[in-house]
Amino acid sequence: MNATPAPMSVPDFSAHIGCKRNYAYELKKAGRLVMSEDGKKVMVAESIARIAATRDPAHQGVAERHAEQRGETAQTGHAVTAPAPAPEVAADERDEPPRGGLYDFQGSKAKREHFAALEAEASYRQKIRELLEASEVRAVLAEVITVLRTSIEGIPYNLAPVLAATNDEAQIKSILGAEVEHALKTASDSLAKLGRGEL
Numbered sequence: 055m056n057a058t059p060a061p062m063s064v065p066d067f068s069a070h071i072g073c074k075r076n077y078a079y080e081l082k083k084a085g086r087l088v089m090s091e092d093g094k095k096v097m098v099a100e101s102i103a104r105i106a107a108t109r110d111p112a113h114q115g116v117a118e119r120h121a122e123q124r125g126e127t128a129q130t131g132h133a134v135t136a137p138a139p140a141p142e143v144a145a146d147e148r149d150e151p152p153r154g155g156l157y158d159f160q161g162s163k164a165k166r167e168h169f170a171a172l173e174a175e176a177s178y179r180q181k182i183r184e185l186l187e188a189s190e191v192r193a194v195l196a197e198v199i200t201v202l203r204t205s206i207e208g209i210p211y212n213l214a215p216v217l218a219a220t221n222d223e224a225q226i227k228s229i230l231g232a233e234v235e236h237a238l239k240t241a242s243d244s245l246a247k248l249g250r251g252e253l
Contacts (some may be wrong), residue, residue, distance in 0.1 A: 087101040199241075
């Protein structure tokens with residue numbers, strides 16, 4: 055039965071798992087190492103387990119290939135070196151060390167894919183004029199409201215002489231209705247043109 059490795063310094067731990075020293079410090083900074091109570095030593099077995107638990111599953115194949123080349127066995131997504139299981143650090147992880155807190159690779163990938171899909175959908179809907187630029191819509195709506203307001207405000211001045219000449223209630227209603235309908239139709243036509251991309 056193998057004894058649990060004693061706590062090590064960060065440089066010793068980097069040599070133990072076969073990675074660059076600066077990458078080991080990045081692991082510590084990212085919270086992927088389990089440190090002793092005084093914060094000076096790396097708890098080897100616990101740190102290896104945490105690295106395995108927070109590693110990107112996409113690097114599993116890389117670890118296995120590297121381990122196979124050395125005649126070793128990859129465990130929990132890592133290659134091992136005697137005397138204890140040690141993570142195989144993928145080449146792209148060495149060159150671009152992670153930053154921030156503990157990683158949720160699957161969650162991060164899902165978010166990236168989700169927002170990429172939303173962006174593609176928005177682009178498509180914009181091309182078929184199902185989705186419009188907010189600034190474009192605001193400009194047209196401002197114009198429509200201005201035209202509608204002007205039309206409504208002009209009704210008393212336009213119809214006063216006509217209405218003064220008749221006492222027929224039905225005719226008065228018809229004249230007013232036609233004028234209001236004309237104002238609303240003007241606004242409706244402008245909005246329809248916006249939808250067709252003609253504005």
